[in-house]
Amino acid sequence: MSKSAVSLALTDLTVDAPCCPPLAQSRIPAETATVLAPAFKALGDPVRLQLMSMIASADGGEACVCDLTPAFDLSGPTISHHLKTLREAGLVDAERRGSWVYYRARPVIMRQLAGLLTID
Amino acid sequence: MSKSAVSLALTDLTVDAPCCPPLAQSRIPAETATVLAPAFKALGDPVRLQLMSMIASADGGEACVCDLTPAFDLSGPTISHHLKTLREAGLVDAERRGSWVYYRARPVIMRQLAGLLTID
DNA sequence: CGCCTAGGTTGACACTTATCTAAACCGCGT
């Protein structure tokens, strides 16, 4: 499956991977590794992986913190810290609307990561 | 730990693999997150990400530690430790042939991870 | 307006785990 020709302008800012020839195709430059490793690191925790999934698979593409928190046996601040980690890794965006904060996945970086791991 | 003492069954790695409905398609079960998060965590370090790339993109699909180590400004034991992390995460296999140890990527889990991050 | 409450984030702290090195060790070939 060649990703190169796939993404047209389905959504406005979904520019297809300015980077990321697959990991197994050519050796990753140190800079690229330094830039992308934090994203993998952010996904390297079961709670954050589930949070990421809940956000990305949520109806309307966004999830309220008020829906995320009760799904775990963890305190509010702890979930908030994990969400901050995902935010700082560039995996999600947060937006406040009224009293509630909504999180949304950033498809570009996710495609980058998926592309990196792609194997022929 | 005699996990990689000898290379017995070459492909016994079909494992539990509740593999790969994309993260953004349906919410990941806690068990799946617990199983796969360590793999992402292992990739969450610039050195290991580069190691992974060097191994996966190596000629013949395998790389000798003697070729990996000098590519970094780190001591031998440190590289060995990172390789052990990749091994324990199930991302690579090690095999000793004579004096040298060769590492090889495990495509199944890589496809699982890539599939997880896939977005329509 | 002032006061209260609910939703989230931030800060400070304890505890656990990761990263790195030097030194000791193991396996293999000469």
Added chain:
DNA sequence: ACGCGGTTTAGATAAGTGTCAACCTAGGCG
């Protein structure tokens, strides 16, 4: 036995994970 290639152990320092308490914002009510 010796040397070389890698791994393991032990130990110091840095970073991650969790909680409670304090704080900030938005909205409801007298």
